[in-house]
Amino acid sequence: MNISITVNGKVYSHDVEPRMSLAQYLREVLDLTGTHIGCDTTGCGACTITLDGNAVKSCTLLAVQADGCEVTTIEGMANGHAMHPIQEAFKENHGLQCGFCTPGMVMTAADILKNNPNPTEEEIRHGLEGNFCRCTGYHNIVKSIRHAAEKING
Amino acid sequence: MIPAKFDYKKVSSVKEAVDLLDEYGYDAKILSGGHSLIPAMKLRLNRPEILVDISGIHGMDSITEDGNEIVIGANCTHSAIVNSELINSELDILAQTAKCIGDVQVRNRGTIGGSLAHADPSADYPATVLACDAKIEVEGKNGKRTIAATDFFQGIFTTALEDDEIITAVRFPKVTNGNYQKFFQSASRFAVVGVAVVKEGGSVKVGITGVSDTPYRATAVENAYSGNTGEAADHAVDGVEVMSDHFADAEYRSHLAKVFVKRALEA
Ligand SMILES: Cc1cc2nc3c(=O)[nH]c(=O)nc-3n(C[C@H](O)[C@H](O)[C@H](O)COP(=O)(O)OP(=O)(O)OC[C@H]3O[C@@H](n4cnc5c(N)ncnc54)[C@H](O)[C@@H]3O)c2cc1C
Ligand code: FES
Ligand code: FES
Numbered sequence: 001m002n003i004s005i006t007v008n009g010k011v012y013s014h015d016v017e018p019r020m021s022l023a024q025y026l027r028e029v030l031d032l033t034g035t036h037i038g039c040d041t042t043g044c045g046a047c048t049i050t051l052d053g054n055a056v057k058s059c060t061l062l063a064v065q066a067d068g069c070e071v072t073t074i075e076g077m078a079n080g081h082a083m084h085p086i087q088e089a090f091k092e093n094h095g096l097q098c099g100f101c102t103p104g105m106v107m108t109a110a111d112i113l114k115n116n117p118n119p120t121e122e123e124i125r126h127g128l129e130g131n132f133c134r135c136t137g138y139h140n141i142v143k144s145i146r147h148a149a150e151k152i153n154g
Numbered sequence: 155m156i157p158a159k160f161d162y163k164k165v166s167s168v169k170e171a172v173d174l175l176d177e178y179g180y181d182a183k184i185l186s187g188g189h190s191l192i193p194a195m196k197l198r199l200n201r202p203e204i205l206v207d208i209s210g211i212h213g214m215d216s217i218t219e220d221g222n223e224i225v226i227g228a229n230c231t232h233s234a235i236v237n238s239e240l241i242n243s244e245l246d247i248l249a250q251t252a253k254c255i256g257d258v259q260v261r262n263r264g265t266i267g268g269s270l271a272h273a274d275p276s277a278d279y280p281a282t283v284l285a286c287d288a289k290i291e292v293e294g295k296n297g298k299r300t301i302a303a304t305d306f307f308q309g310i311f312t313t314a315l316e317d318d319e320i321i322t323a324v325r326f327p328k329v330t331n332g333n334y335q336k337f338f339q340s341a342s343r344f345a346v347v348g349v350a351v352v353k354e355g356g357s358v359k360v361g362i363t364g365v366s367d368t369p370y371r372a373t374a375v376e377n378a379y380s381g382n383t384g385e386a387a388d389h390a391v392d393g394v395e396v397m398s399d400h401f402a403d404a405e406y407r408s409h410l411a412k413v414f415v416k417r418a419l420e421a
Contacts, residue, residue: 001162018162018205040155042193043341045259054233054262060192061263064162065185065207111258129343130257 003067007032008076016063023047025063026073034074034103038132045131048104049073055111057130074103077110085151086110086144095144097135104131109145118149157195164207168214168293168322174206175318176295182206184320186229186268189260214267214322217241222328225291228267228321233258235266247332247350251282254336256343267321270306273313275397276344280307280369282334284361285350288326294319310367335418337364337410339401346401347410349390351418356381358419365411366394375415387416 004013007030014029023040026032026049038046040059047059050072058071077084086109089095096102105128112119112127119127124145125138133141162185165171175182183202185191186209194200208214214229217238224245226235235241235252242249255261255269255278269279270290283290283303290301295318306314315321332352336345345364352359358379360372374389390411396404 018160019157021156024156041196042189042260045257048259051262055259056262057259060189062162062188062192064164065188065209067164108258111262127258130259 001064003064005063005066005068006070008072018062018064020063021059022049022061022063022066022071023058025066026058026071032073032075036100036103038100038104043132044101044104045108046101046104048107048131050107050110053111053114055108072107072110074106077106084110086113086148089144089148089151090141093140093144093147095136095140101131101133101135105133105141109148112145113149113152117153119145121146155196157192158198158201160195160202161204162207163204164210166210166212168208168211168320171206171208171211171320172293172295172318174204175320178204179317184208184271186271187231187263187265188268189256189264190268190272190274208320219244220325224326224328226266226324226326228270228323229265230267232256232261232264232266232269236261244328244330245286245326247286247329247334247352248279248282248326250332251278251334251348251350254278254334254338254343266324270324271313271315271321273307273309273311274344275310275367275369276339276346276348276364277369278334278336278345278348278363281345281348281350281361281363282332283324283326284369284371285332285352285359286326286329286361287359288324290321291323291325292319293322298322300325304371307368333418333421335414335421337414347407347414349411349414349418351415351421358386360390360415360418362390362411362415365391365396365407367397370394372415375419379419383416383419387412387419390415 036046038044042060049058181203185205185207214227216227232252288303336348348363350361363369374392379386391408398404
């Protein structure tokens with residue numbers, strides 16, 4: 001089936017099998033391997049991207065369902081060589097160790113901050129319920145998102 | 155994990171969806187948010203030949219006021235329900251219920267119609283549609299009909315929907331005095347026990363999910379209720395076959411049901 005999806009501002013058109021997940025499409029067809037697949041069963045959040053501005057797990061979305069939509073992946077967050085404030089905050093606050101969960105954490109953080117520009121620690125933790133991290137213990141991730149909010153709000 | 159092969163058709167009207175269900179019968183499946191169906195297809199627990207995507211049907215994602223009722227399109231996502239001003243002011247119990255479904259990503263995709271049609275015994279909405287006496291509006295090849303919530307759920311993953319019918323909307327009365335209390339499964343965040351309570355004058359309506367293979371109205375609690383909350387809650391599982399699984403055995407689940415009914419009555 002022919003689909004056309006805008007990914008990080010660029011329009012892509014491909015003929016794909018209906019059973020291909022969006023995560024697979026991003027990684028294998030577009031070579032955007034920043035979106036990670038952890039569990040592939042909607043549990044871990046590593047594959048989180050934004051679809052028309054909302055965080056979703058791309059392993060549980062068929063590429064054909066995203067036809068006509070706008071997708072942002074971790075590769076679309078930086079502005080050229082300038083990191084996005086959320087990425088900067090993760091770097092400065094040691095918000096990652098192995099980095100496997102990080103793209104999903106950053107994309108979920110973008111959704112949290114879009115809906116609530118000044119979240120409390122509790123609200124951040126509630127927002128991260130669908131993202132697992134096996135390394136950090138979450139503490140510095142929460143700190144990073146708090147710090148990102150401050151950066152963005154100036 | 156990749157599902158078995160299937161065809162995909164995105165429809166733009168209810169009629170088109172119903173015609174496809176009629177044509178393909180058992181081999182067709184409606185696709186809404188896909189957050190129950192796609193995981194099941196990946197695990198090959200489900201292998202439909204054709205998916206009928208209803209997410210693009212115009213108007214099926216609206217939330218409107220109709221006199222004393224609130225009408226919620228089947229394609230409304232859990233997030234749309236959490237964020238709706240109308241629901242927060244006139245049907246706050248439903249916003250409370252939607253807010254504790256899964257996580258933000260799941261809420262951004264999953265829909266109320268999909269959740270009700272799927273009828274997972276641990277899903278949250280069933281308790282609330284039962285306690286509110288909501289009505290499920292469906293359409294099939296023989297036309298439209300309305301199913302009372304109390305007649306809708308028939309067993310594990312089983313509802314009163316016919317094979318050629320889809321849910322188009324859910325109709326709720328306005329409810330100002332309701333609340334939802336939930337004990338979460340720690341990983342998936344589904345309900346081990348979910349209790350919805352709606353108070354009207356001196357009486358109460360209680361919907362319970364997660365406890366039995368079919369969500370139910372706790373009529374024994376409703377009959378025993380006289381403002382003496384503690385005692386009424388003791389009847390939470392009267393006459394009910396309580397589920398047992400690795401999250402909670404029947405004894406523990408029964409205990410949780412009583413505790414959460416009490417909390418919901420006292421909230
Ligand atoms: C990680 C995770 C956590 C979750 N946690 C919870 C939770 O805590 N509580 C909870 O209640 N749920 C939870 N869910 C389930 C979630 O709410 C699903 O979104 C919901 O059950 C199904 O809605 P859907 O729109 O995604 O339906 P789909 O997956 O698209 O469809 C589900 C079923 O319903 C049928 N269907 C869909 N729409 C219609 C319609 N309009 N008419 C007739 N049939 C239809 C489909 O054919 C399919 O059989 C969770 C899911 C995941 C993946
Ligand atoms: S890979 Fe999608 S949620 Fe884990
Ligand atoms: S940094 Fe390793 S999983 Fe989160």
